[in-house]
Structures are given as structure tokens and as C-alpha cells.
Amino acid sequence: MFRSTLMYKNHRISLVLPCFNEEHGLPEVFRDLPASVDEVVVVDNNSTDRTIEIARNFGAVVVRESRQGYGAAYKTGLRRATGDIIVTMDGDGTYPRNFIPILLDVMIDEGFDFITCDRTGHKDKPSNWLRVFGNDVLNFFILLLFWFRVRDSQSGMWVFRRSILRHLNLTSDGMAFSEEVKLEAMSKKKLIRAKELPIYYKERHGVSKLRIWRDGFYNLFFLFRKRLGLLGNAPPLIEAGEGNLQEQLP
Numbered sequence: 001m002f003r004s005t006l007m008y009k010n011h012r013i014s015l016v017l018p019c020f021n022e023e024h025g026l027p028e029v030f031r032d033l034p035a036s037v038d039e040v041v042v043v044d045n046n047s048t049d050r051t052i053e054i055a056r057n058f059g060a061v062v063v064r065e066s067r068q069g070y071g072a073a074y075k076t077g078l079r080r081a082t083g084d085i086i087v088t089m090d091g092d093g094t095y096p097r098n099f100i101p102i103l104l105d106v107m108i109d110e111g112f113d114f115i116t117c118d119r120t121g122h123k124d125k126p127s128n129w130l131r132v133f134g135n136d137v138l139n140f141f142i143l144l145l146f147w148f149r150v151r152d153s154q155s156g157m158w159v160f161r162r163s164i165l166r167h168l169n170l171t172s173d174g175m176a177f178s179e180e181v182k183l184e185a186m187s188k189k190k191l192i193r194a195k196e197l198p199i200y201y202k203e204r205h206g207v208s209k210l211r212i213w214r215d216g217f218y219n220l221f222f223l224f225r226k227r228l229g230l231l232g233n234a235p236p237l238i239e240a241g242e243g244n245l246q247e248q249l250p
């Protein structure tokens with residue numbers, strides 16, 4: 001059972017899972033969830049399958065978001081999470097749960113505020129070439145437009161201190177949310193200590209919700225719009241006074 005009051009090295013850990021019809025993936029995620037996870041928040045995004053029932057049976061907090069979209073689901077889930085550290089992953093079983101304690105160790109022991117996980121070197125099967133190519137194009141444009149290097153701009157596994165949410169301007173309600181999180185967290189070097197680390201990655205259970213061409217081009221245009229400042233400001237997901245960055249702690 002994932003529910004634990006152990007805390008991990010004095011930190012409460014929340015796992016947030018955006019889910020749009022993930023009845024096949026969710027049991028995989030819960031099957032080997034480490035005890036270091038204190039709270040699981042499943043964001044149901046208009047699922048028509050047994051996603052909600054399965055999430056409740058496993059003891060997760062279920063929140064509903066009726067605005068369709070990966071980013072919309074995440075915004076609702078991240079607001080609801082209560083942990084000092086938030087871990088994210090898809091509800092499809094692709095991301096490695098047993099890496100969570102290792103990533104928490106790196107974050108806490110090395111003093112990072114944001115870790116994004118790179119899937120590119122560790123898949124158990126070579127993935128669809130179009131996805132790999134699309135990801136590389138987006139990584140390249142991030143280097144060109146924002147001047148930092150990321151190997152997997154589309155990865156959905158991040159580990160971060162909840163307190164950094166007040167510094168992130170998260171405008172996207174769609175798949176571009178993933179790259180926007182990295183752009184926001186990795187470009188504020190004075191405020192946020194960020195790192196990209198490799199992980200293992202498996203084939204998904206259930207059907208992918210990614211519309212490769214449409215989401216790929218949208219995410220590319222999103223980078224330009226973000227760079228040109230056309231996206232404006234979104235309200236922060238947590239209030240200004242909430243949480244403290246590690247360097248501000250005594």
C-alpha cells in the first residue's frame with residue numbers, strides 16, 4: 001500500500017498523475033509504488049473508462065478537471081498536491097516508480113530544486129522514430145531560442161520542490177505544458193537549481209493520447225510564442241508566501 005506517513009528525509013512526497021482513460025496503465029503505476037510516496041493525486045480528465053474507480057481503490061486522491069488537456073490536468077493536480085516535493089509521471093506505466101527514491105536522494109542530498117528525467121538513452125525498445133525525431137527538433141529549438149541544453153524536452157517525469165511553483169509562469173493547457181515546465185524551471189538559474197537525469201522507460205499500457213503531428217507542430221510554435229513573449233502571464237499555482245526555497249531555509 002502506498003500510503004505512508006514516513007516522510008522521506010523529512011519531506012512529504014506527492015505523486016501527481018494526469019489521467020485521460022488510463023485504466024490499463026494505472027494499476028502498473030500503483031503496483032510498485034515506493035513507500036516514500038505519501039500522497040498520490042490522480043487528475044481525471046473526462047475519462048470514460050474505469051480510471052476513477054481504479055484510482056480510488058488504490059487509495060489515491062481523485063480530482064476532476066473537465067477542461068481537456070495535459071496542461072489543464074496538471075495545473076489542477078499540482079494545486080491540489082500537498083507535499084514538500086512533487087513527483088510527476090504519466091498514468092500509463094511508462095515511467096519508473098523505483099527511480100523515485102534515487103531521484104529524491106539526488107534532489108535532497110545535492111540540493112536541487114527541479115529534476116527533469118531524460119528517457120532518451122534507456123528505453124527497453126527503440127521507440128517510434130518520429131517521436132524521437134520530433135523530440136530532437138524541439139530540443140534543438142530550445143537550445144536555439146532559450147540557450148540551454150535539454151536532452152528530452154517532452155519528458156513527463158519531473159521531481160521538484162513545491163515551493164518553486166510560485167516562480168513558474170505556466171500558460172499551456174495542452175501537451176506544451178511539459179516543455180514549458182522545463183523552460184520556466186531551467187532558465188531561472190538564480191532562483192532554481194535544475195538538473196536533467198537519465199531514467200529507464202517502458203512501453204505504455206493503453207492507447208497514447210499524443211497526436212504526433214498536431215502536438216509536435218503546436219509545441220514547436222509554442223516555443224516561438226513563448227520566446228516572443230506572446231503568451232502573457234498565468235497566475236502562479238501557489239500563493240506568493242507558500243513554501244520556501246531550500247536556499248532560504250536556515
Ligand SMILES: Nc1nc2c(ncn2[C@@H]2O[C@H](COP(=O)(O)OP(=O)(O)O)[C@@H](O)[C@H]2O)c(=O)[nH]1
Pocket residue numbers: 017018019020021022045068069070073089090091092156175204207208209210
Ligand atoms: N494528451 C492528453 N493527455 C492527457 C490528457 N489528460 C490527461 N492526460 C494524461 O497525460 C499523460 C500523457 O499522455 P500520453 O498519452 O501518455 O502521451 P505520451 O506519453 O506522449 O504517449 C497520460 O497519463 C494521459 O492520460 C489530455 O487531455 N490529453
Ligand SMILES: [Mg+2]
Pocket residue numbers: 090092094204
Ligand atoms: Mg505517456
